[in-house]
Amino acid sequence: MATFQQTALLGTERLTTPPVAPHAALDEAWHRLDWVGDREGAMLDALALVGVAQAAGSVATRRAAVAAGAEPDTRAFAPAAAAALLPQLLEGEFRALLPEWLGLCAQAGTVLPPAYLPRVFGAASAEERGTLAPVLGERGRWLLRQNPAWHRLLDTSATLPDDTWELGSPAERLAWLRARRCSDPAEALTRLQKGWAEEAADFREQALAELAAGLSAADEPFLAGCLSDRRKEVRQTAQRLLARLPASALAGRMRERATSLVTYQRGFLSKRLEVEPPAAFDKAWKADAVEERPPAGVGEKAYWVRQIVACVPFAELRTRTGLGTSDLVGLALKGEWGELLSEAWYASLAVAPDAELAAELFRRILGGGMKPPGGQAPAALVATLLPLCAEAERWTLALDHAGQGLTAWLSLPHLPGNPEPWQAARLLAALAPAIRDGAVPGGSPQAVLVARRLPMSLRAEAARLVARENGPTKTADTFLRAFDLRAAMRTAFSAKP
Amino acid sequence: MARSWTPEQAASLAPDAASLKAAQGLASPRKWTLLGRDERFVWGLAQGSGKDPYQSQIDLEETAFKCSCPSRKFPCKHGLGLLLIYASQPAVVPSVARPAWVDEWAAKRAERAAKAEAKAQETVPAPDPEAQAKRREKRAANVARGVEYLEGWLRDLVRQGTAAVQGAGYKFWDEPARRLVDAQAPGLARRLRLLGGLAGSAAGEAQLLTGLGRLHLLLAAARRREVLAPEWQAEIDSQLGWTVEQDEMRGRDGVRAVWFAAAQTSSEEAGVVTRSTYLFSGDGRSAQVLEFSHASQAAAAALAVGRSFEGELVYFPGVEPVRALLMAPPADAPRRPLQFLETCAELQAAHAARLAVSPWREEFAALVRLTPANDGERWWLQDSAGEALPIAADFKAGWELLACSGGRELEMCGVWDGFAFRPLSVIDEAGATPLG
Numbered sequence: 001m002a003t004f005q006q007t008a009l010l011g012t013e014r015l016t017t018p019p020v021a022p023h024a025a026l027d028e029a030w031h032r033l034d035w036v037g038d039r040e041g042a043m044l045d046a047l048a049l050v051g052v053a054q055a056a057g058s059v060a061t062r063r064a065a066v067a068a069g070a071e072p073d074t075r076a077f078a079p080a081a082a083a084a085l086l087p088q089l090l091e092g093e094f095r096a097l098l099p100e101w102l103g104l105c106a107q108a109g110t111v112l113p114p115a116y117l118p119r120v121f122g123a124a125s126a127e128e129r130g131t132l133a134p135v136l137g138e139r140g141r142w143l144l145r146q147n148p149a150w151h152r153l154l155d156t157s158a159t160l161p162d163d164t165w166e167l168g169s170p171a172e173r174l175a176w177l178r179a180r181r182c183s184d185p186a187e188a189l190t191r192l193q194k195g196w197a198e199e200a201a202d203f204r205e206q207a208l209a210e211l212a213a214g215l216s217a218a219d220e221p222f223l224a225g226c227l228s229d230r231r232k233e234v235r236q237t238a239q240r241l242l243a244r245l246p247a248s249a250l251a252g253r254m255r256e257r258a259t260s261l262v263t264y265q266r267g268f269l270s271k272r273l274e275v276e277p278p279a280a281f282d283k284a285w286k287a288d289a290v291e292e293r294p295p296a297g298v299g300e301k302a303y304w305v306r307q308i309v310a311c312v313p314f315a316e317l318r319t320r321t322g323l324g325t326s327d328l329v330g331l332a333l334k335g336e337w338g339e340l341l342s343e344a345w346y347a348s349l350a351v352a353p354d355a356e357l358a359a360e361l362f363r364r365i366l367g368g369g370m371k372p373p374g375g376q377a378p379a380a381l382v383a384t385l386l387p388l389c390a391e392a393e394r395w396t397l398a399l400d401h402a403g404q405g406l407t408a409w410l411s412l413p414h415l416p417g418n419p420e421p422w423q424a425a426r427l428l429a430a431l432a433p434a435i436r437d438g439a440v441p442g443g444s445p446q447a448v449l450v451a452r453r454l455p456m457s458l459r460a461e462a463a464r465l466v467a468r469e470n471g472p473t474k475t476a477d478t479f480l481r482a483f484d485l486r487a488a489m490r491t492a493f494s495a496k497p
Numbered sequence: 498m499a500r501s502w503t504p505e506q507a508a509s510l511a512p513d514a515a516s517l518k519a520a521q522g523l524a525s526p527r528k529w530t531l532l533g534r535d536e537r538f539v540w541g542l543a544q545g546s547g548k549d550p551y552q553s554q555i556d557l558e559e560t561a562f563k564c565s566c567p568s569r570k571f572p573c574k575h576g577l578g579l580l581l582i583y584a585s586q587p588a589v590v591p592s593v594a595r596p597a598w599v600d601e602w603a604a605k606r607a608e609r610a611a612k613a614e615a616k617a618q619e620t621v622p623a624p625d626p627e628a629q630a631k632r633r634e635k636r637a638a639n640v641a642r643g644v645e646y647l648e649g650w651l652r653d654l655v656r657q658g659t660a661a662v663q664g665a666g667y668k669f670w671d672e673p674a675r676r677l678v679d680a681q682a683p684g685l686a687r688r689l690r691l692l693g694g695l696a697g698s699a700a701g702e703a704q705l706l707t708g709l710g711r712l713h714l715l716l717a718a719a720r721r722r723e724v725l726a727p728e729w730q731a732e733i734d735s736q737l738g739w740t741v742e743q744d745e746m747r748g749r750d751g752v753r754a755v756w757f758a759a760a761q762t763s764s765e766e767a768g769v770v771t772r773s774t775y776l777f778s779g780d781g782r783s784a785q786v787l788e789f790s791h792a793s794q795a796a797a798a799a800l801a802v803g804r805s806f807e808g809e810l811v812y813f814p815g816v817e818p819v820r821a822l823l824m825a826p827p828a829d830a831p832r833r834p835l836q837f838l839e840t841c842a843e844l845q846a847a848h849a850a851r852l853a854v855s856p857w858r859e860e861f862a863a864l865v866r867l868t869p870a871n872d873g874e875r876w877w878l879q880d881s882a883g884e885a886l887p888i889a890a891d892f893k894a895g896w897e898l899l900a901c902s903g904g905r906e907l908e909m910c911g912v913w914d915g916f917a918f919r920p921l922s923v924i925d926e927a928g929a930t931p932l933g
Contacts, residue, residue, distance in 0.1 A: 008706055011658025040652040044713040047655070051707030052714075052856045055915025056849035060841040060884035063877060066870050069904025080927070081585045084504030088521060114903065115923065115930050118896035139903050146871070146899060463527075477522075484525035491586055 004050065012039040022050060025057070070142030077113040078105050078135075082492035085485065086116050090123040093444040093478050094485060096413075096452055098123065101489055102131045108493045111137030118143075126152040151175050165191050170203055177210045185214030193222055201231045208237045215241060220248050227289045239289035243311040243351045250288050254311040257285075261305055262341070264321040273328065275337040277301040302340050309344035313352030325356040333370060343373040349388060358388035359397060366401050382410040391416045395423045402430040406441055412449040424454050425461070432465035438473030447475045451482035456490070459483045502584040506801040509761070509931065510560075511577055512570050512770075523578025526589045532582065533593040539583045540599045541590075543575045552598050553579050556606060559826050560801075563602055571790070636681050640737060643680025644719045647673065647689075651713055659705060663697050670696070684738030688712050700890070704916070714856050731814035736857055741813055746822050751809035754778040755830045758804045759864060759910035759929055760921035774800040775862045775910055775921070776810070776821075779833030783862060784810050784821040803928025805832035816855045819862075835924070837866040837908055841884040848913050861913045864924070866906050869898040878918055881906075889917040894932040898923070901930070 007019040018035035021027050029049055033042040077083075082105070089098040098120075105112065112120060112135050121144065124132055132153060136144070144150045145160065154160070154175035160168070164176040180188035192207060199207065208226060211219055219241070226238035227250075242250040265272045278301060281292050285304065294303035317328060332341040342361070349358060362385040364370035372381055386394055398411035408430055419427070431440075431450050440446050454462065462483060466476040511517035523543060526532060530550055531542040537558050542550040545566060553564040553575040562576035572580070583590050595603065650673050654662065662669060670693025674686040692708045695701030718725070718733050725733070735741075756776040763772045772788045786800060806827035812818040838844045848861040867878040869888070876888035876895040888895065901907055901923045910929065911920040922929040 005703075005706065008655065009658050009660040009702075011656050011661060013656050014658070040655050043655040044651060044710065047706055047710030048714045048856070049710070051710035052852055054703075054707065055859065056852045058845055058886070058915050060845065060886055061877070062883055063870065063872075063879055063885040065883060066868050066879060066904060069902070080503055080505070084508070084585055114900040115897055117900040118894075139900065142903065143896075143900050147896065480527065481522065481525060484527055488525070488586060491588070495588075 004046065008043065008047065012043050015039055018042075019046075023053065023057075026050065026053060071138040073111055073137040073139055075109055075111050075137055077137075078108070078110040079492055079495055080113075081495060082110075082489060083113045083116055085489055085492060086120070088485065090119055094448055094482060095123070096445060096449045097482060097485060097489075099128060099131045100452060100486065102128075102135050104489055104493045106134040110493075111135050112140055114139050114143075121147070121150045121153060124153055129153055145172075148172065154179070170206075173203075174206055174210060177207055178213065181210055181213040185216060186218055188214070189219060189222060201234070204229065205231060205233045205237065208234055208241070211241055212244075215244060217245060217247055220245060223248075224250070227287065232291070235289040239311065240351050246313075251311070253284075253288060254308055255316060257308045258312040258316075259320065261308060262317070264323075271323075271331060273331040273335055273337070273341070275305060275340065278304060306340060306344040306347065309341070310347035311351055312348060314345055314348055314354045314357045315352065325354075325360045329357075329360050329364060329370075333364075339371060339373075342370060346373040346384075349384070353388050355388055355390045355393075358385045359390070359393055361385055362389065362397050363400075366404060366407050368404065378406060379410050382407065382414070386411055386414040395419045395427075399423060399426050399430070402427070409441055409446055412446070412453055415453050417453075419453070419455075421455070421457075424458055428454055428458055428462055428465065432462070435476050435479050436466040436468060436473065438475040440475050444475050444478040447479040448482040451479050451486065456483070456487060459487070502580060502801075503803070503928070504581060504585045505930070506803065507577065507580040507584040509801060510572060510580070512572070516570050516574055516577060519574035520577035520581055523574055524581035524585065526582065526586070528578070529582075531596075532579075532590045533596070534583065534590045535592060535595060538595065538599050538603065539579060539590060540596065541575075541579045541582075543578070545575075551575050554599050554602055555580055555583075556603075559606075561606070636739075639681045640719065643677050643682045643685065644716050646676060646680070647685060647712075648716050651709065651716070654709070659696070659702070659709075665696065667693060669693070681739075682737045684736050685712070685715070687738065688715070711856060711859065728814065728816050732816040732818075732855060732857075735813060735815050735818075735820075743822075746811050746813070747824070749811050749814070751811040751824055752778075752782065752784075752821075753807070753809045754780065754782065755805060755807050755833045756784070756810070756827075757832055757835060757929075758800045758802055758806075759835075759924060760862070761800070761802045761931065762921060772800075774802075776800075777835055777864055777910075779835060781836045783819065784812065785819050785862065786810070786821055786823055800827070802922055802931050804829070805928075806830055817851065817858070819858070835864055837864045839866045839906075840880040840882060841867070841878070841886045842880075842882075844886065844913055844918075845915075848915060852915070859914055862910065862921075863913060864908065864910050865918075866908050868904070868906050869895070869902050871895060871899065878920075886913070887917045889919040892919060894920070897932060901925075 004019040004022045007015060015035070018033075021030035026049055030046070033045055035042045082101070086101065088094050089101055117140050120132070129152075132140075144154055148169050148171055151169070151171035151174075154172075160172065160176045160179060164172050165180075168176060177188055177192065180191070189211070192211075196204070211223070223238045223242050227235055227242075229235050229238065239250065242248045243254060245251055261276055261278070263274050263276060265274055281300075281304060285308070286292065290304060290307045292300070292304075294300045314325070318325065321328065323331070329342070329345075332338050345357060346361060348354075361370075361373075362381075365372050365381055365385075366378065372378070376384075386397065389397060394411070394415055398408050398415060401407035401411075408427065427450070434440050435447050435450065451462070459480075463480055466472060466479060468476070472480070508517055511520060522528070529541045529543055531540075533540050538554055538556055540552070540554040543553055543566075544550045551564055551566040553562075553566070553573075555562055555576060562572040564573045564575045566573055566575055568574065670689055674689045674693075677683070677686040677689065688708065689712070692705055692712070695705040695708065715733070715736055718729075719737060722730055722733050756778050758774050759777050760775045761772060763770055765771070768791060770790050772790070774786045774788070776784045776786060788800070800823070804827075807830040808827040809824045810821040811824055812821045838847065844861075844863060844865060847863065851858040851861055865878065867880055867886075870877045870879050870885065875890060876892060876898070877885040878888060879885040888898075898907065898909075898920060908924040909920045910922045910924060911918050913919075920932050922931045
């Protein structure tokens with residue numbers, strides 16, 4: 001027999017038998033409907049009855065109790081006026097000012113207001129985790145755990161339940177590992193090892209990279225085992241991590257190999273940095289995750305040397321030769337192995353960050369005196385090298401190369417706050433003409449990044465430099481509005497609640 | 498004293514997203530060559546593309562805007578930008594003496610207010626009862642024809658079955674709706690158009706059937722109008738879409754209370770924006786105030802969400818009416834404690850009780866204190882007894898709800914229609930935060 005709703009769908013002209021009342025509570029009223037003499041009237045009356053009865057008689061669903069809520073926040077939420085500025089910072093041209101807002105929020109001793117948390121989480125990137133952490137508060141930390149899409153933002157201080165490692169999603173498990181590696185590296189390693197063989201290759205790769213935090217000699221046996229993993233990326237991650245442990249067997253072997261491959265020769269008149277290319281691939285290298293087959297277009301011997309040299313900290317060469325960084329790079333470039341060595345050293349920065357080497361490479365490559373290793377684009381070079389340089393030197397490096405292409409623009413995200421007044425003034429002077437003419441590479445968001453790097457005291461000077469007779473360009477207007485927004489943030493956070 | 502504004506409240510006045518963005522661009526002291534305020538007005542000079550700067554001013558007491566710019570948006574970006582500055586950085590708007598152009602507007606406003614007052618005092622000439630009766634008779638005859646027509650149309654529809662009209666398209670519903678407007682029954686036309694929006698979507702099928710039933714009930718009641726009690730006649734008239742004259746409303750008894758504007762919705766139809774504000778009083782009363790505005794006309798936006806004010810409301814005639822009219826400009830007043838429904842059963846029972854009185858009270862606006870929860874598929878509101886009601890499937894701000902709750906009970910204003918709850922705002926000590 002057709003249900004009542006089916007009857008309504010099919011129409012009364014196809015009605016053969018009167019439909020049954022959908023609920024016993026309607027029986028009495030149902031009996032009064034004339035399904036024989038006035039089908040349409042009966043159907044309309046029935047629709048009215050059923051519709052009102054359904055709305056009035058809805059049944060609640062039984063659900064399990066809600067899991068524990070957030071602990072109360074001890075710090076106040078950011079003032080409403082400050083919060084009201086947030087939507088403008090979450091997307092679009094002023095996005096670069098979000099970290100500053102978060103920083104001011106932390107400085108004021110306040111936390112993000114709850115209603116804004118989901119939007120901030122949606123906009124923030126994993127790299128901003130550190131800036132976000134101080135202003136999350138109890139509420140924010142709790143909320144982050146509720147949505148798997150936000151787990152990339154979980155910072156190392158997040159307290160995830162202990163069974164997360166066994167029961168969580170991949171993102172949650174990585175977050176747990178990251179946190180546990182900071183609080184108890186040994187325990188994290190033990191748990192990681194337990195089910196290692198059953199983990200998916202992708203996950204093995206990501207999880208292994210998390211061991212960078214809290215890395216110690218205790219990790220060596222496990223990492224050594226990973227050198228023979230089925231997946232190339234896992235082998236190479238293990239290799240890099242072992243190379244970072246100076247006392248590891250792999251580090252020792254690599255050092256030895258590099259010493260025999262790269263030699264410093266001192267003659268009467270000249271000093272030379274020579275490379276002795278190996279005659280054949282040594283099988284022992286394979287056990288240390290050195291790849292035998294080079295990618296297309298790369299010579300195999302050069303490929304082997306590069307992998308080995310990249311596993312040895314550059315500082316080792318300084319000690320061995322007694323030469324400074326600049327001399328070493330200069331010598332290498334004078335010889336026939338310049339390109340190979342610079343590529344290997346550039347790669348070694350991933351194993352052992354070296355501020356001196358990074359600054360030297362920055363100067364030479366962006367100054368045009370040296371070929372970019374591996375044909376890297378300037379954007380990638382600046383993003384890799386500048387963050388490794390000493391904070392005090394970054395402004396100098398960027399300003400010294402302000403005249404060359406996009407270097408100053410590309411450096412903006414990596415410049416630390418609080419420059420010397422003359423440095424800030426020079427940056428403004430160098431970049432203002434492009435802002436004034438609306439010819440900024442990357443458009444308004446880049447102009448906002450400039451404003452973010454400058455002290456507020458330069459606001460008037462900035463307005464003067466970007467002014468035009470027939471009104472400001474859109475870029476210049478955005479640039480000045482960024483100053484205004486920054487001023488508004490400061491006012492909002494300093495106001496008494 | 499002038500009321501204070503939060504930046505959110507100011508932003509909520511924007512007629513559209515583009516205006517808000519433009520206004521945020523102007524919400525910076527740098528864009529203004531002059532800024533000032535006193536007890537009642539805020540003003541500023543904004544440099545536009547023309548030779549002279551635009552004179553922008555706001556009457557804070559009645560939330561009225563005036564600007565010399567040629568924009569047809571209301572409020573224009575200058576007015577809105579000015580209010581945003583005042584709301585977010587009051588310190589940069591100095592308290593100074595009014596310039597002449599503000600004085601001029603103030604004088605005009607005072608004059609107009611006095612005139613309106615005088616007009617209200619005037620004894621309204623008694624309308625010609627004979628002409629009035631004639632008009633009423635004519636309208637009743639018109640509506641009766643419309644009712645008869647729609648009843649026949651509905652019968653045709655259920656004869657063919659609703660499956661047959663699922664792909665019928667806009668015209669199928671709009672054509673009879675037009676005829677009902679001609680028959681002076683815009684309320685019927687509105688219901689019909691809403692049903693047209695549901696037809697064709699699988700999720701709307703059940704709601705379509707329910708809506709058809711309610712429409713049929715209304716027609717049945719309209720046919721029996723003459724034998725019903727006066728409040729039922731008024732109820733049916735309002736459902737049919739007949740408006741009550743302002744003068745008649747003035748004659749009715751009002752309810753004085755401290756009201757809290759808990760939530761607001763707005764919709765646009767044929768260039769008319771309808772802003773609906775949900776008000777609640779400490780003694781458990783509720784009301785819905787509708788404000789209509791044209792893009793080119795002044796919007797009386799006094800009832801910003803989160804505002805608490807003392808004022809007199811007159812309910813429109815009907816059966817347990819919800820819609821009301823605000824009789825005088827509201828005056829800020831401290832908020833009174835509000836009554837919240839704390840269980841699903843309470844919410845369902847209160848709604849059912851309303852439906853028992855009138856089947857056309859399909860939407861029940863309520864203050865609830867419940868816990869939002871998510872099961873990976875949809876959002877729920879749960880009470881301490883473990884019962885849960887579903888949140889509307891197309892509700893977008895579930896995570897905001899959870900964030901505000903912190904996993905605990907949350908005070909909200911929203912609408913329950915017997916099938917799903919639609920949260921409209923979160924209520925806290927500071928006021929109320931609208932949910933997107």
